Amino acid sequence: xxxxxxxxxxxxxxxxxxxxxxxxxxxxxxxxxxxxxxxxxxxxxxxxxxxxxxxxxxxxxxxxxxxxxxxxxxxxxxxxxxxxxxxxxxxxxxxxxxxxxxxxxxxxxxxxxxxxxxxxxxxxxxxxxxxxxxxxxxxxxxxxxxxxxxxxxxxxxxxxxxx
Ligand SMILES: CC(C)(COP(=O)(O)OP(=O)(O)OC[C@H]1O[C@@H](n2cnc3c(N)ncnc32)[C@H](O)[C@@H]1OP(=O)(O)O)[C@@H](O)C(=O)NCCC(=O)NCCS
Numbered sequence: 004x005x006x007x008x009x010x011x012x013x014x015x016x017x018x019x020x021x022x023x024x025x026x027x028x029x030x031x032x033x034x035x036x037x038x039x040x041x042x043x044x045x046x047x048x049x050x051x052x053x054x055x056x057x058x059x060x061x062x063x064x065x066x067x068x069x070x071x072x073x074x075x076x077x078x079x080x081x082x083x084x085x086x087x088x089x090x091x092x093x094x095x096x097x098x099x100x101x102x103x104x105x106x107x108x109x110x111x112x113x114x115x116x117x118x119x120x121x122x123x124x125x126x127x128x129x130x131x132x133x134x135x136x137x138x139x140x141x142x143x144x145x146x147x148x149x150x151x152x153x154x155x156x157x158x159x160x161x162x163x164x165x166x
Contacts, residue, residue, distance in 0.1 A: 007053070008024075008026065008027055011024055011083075019151075021145055034051060048070055049067060054066055056093075063084055063085055063088050063093045064082065066097050067081040070111070076160075078111045078114050080101060080102075080115075082094050089124070098129070098132045102158060106160045112160045116157075117143065117144075118153060119144075119146065133158055134156040136155070136156050139153065139154060
C-alpha cells in the first residue's frame with residue numbers, strides 16, 4: 004500500500020494520465036469503494052493489480068483492469084511503472100500477461116486502452132502488445148486542467164492467434 008501511495012505521487016506517473024497523489028487513507032477509501040465481493044468472478048468493477056518482477060517478486064508498478072461489461076465481454080486496462088524502472092519491458096510484459104489471461108481464462112472478448120497523444124512510451128507498449136489503434140478520442144481526459152486528445156486502442160480475442 005505504501006509503495007502504491009509513493010508510485011502514484013511520482014510526477015512522471017501523473018504527467019500523462021489523470022491521477023492525483025492520495026495519502027494512505029484516501030487510497031484505502033478509493034480501493035474500498037471499488038472493491039468487488041468476488042474478484043475471481045470478474046464482476047463489472049475496477050481492479051488494481053500490482054506488477055511484480057517475476058525473478059525477485061519486487062513490486063515495480065501497477066495495472067488497472069476495469070471490467071466495463073462482463074455481459075458483453077469488455078475490459079479496459081491502464082498501467083504505470085515506477086519511474087526508476089522504465090525501459091526494462093515491465094509494462095509490455097504486464098500487458099501481455101493480463102491480456103493472455105483475459106482471453107484464455109475469462110469471458111472477456113475485447114480489451115480497450117487509451118493513451119495520451121503526448122505519451123509515446125505508452126503508445127509503443129500497446130503496439131508491441133498487438134493492440135490496434137482505431138481512432139483518436141478528441142479532448143478526452145482532463146490532465147493538469149487541460150483536455151487532452153487520446154489514441155484509442157483495442158485488441159480483440161477473435162483476432163488473437165495465441166488465444
Ligand atoms: C508508459 C509506461 C507504463 C511504460 O513502461 P515501461 O515498463 O517503461 O515500458 P516498456 O519498457 O515495456 O516499453 C516501453 C517502450 O516505449 C519506448 N519509448 C520510451 N520512451 C519513448 C519515447 N519518448 N518515444 C518513443 N518510444 C519510447 C521504449 O523504447 C520501449 O519500446 P521498445 O521496446 O520498442 O524499445 C511508463 O513510462 C509509465 O509508467 N509512465 C507513466 C504512467 C503512464 O503514462 N501510464 C500510461 C497511461 S496510458
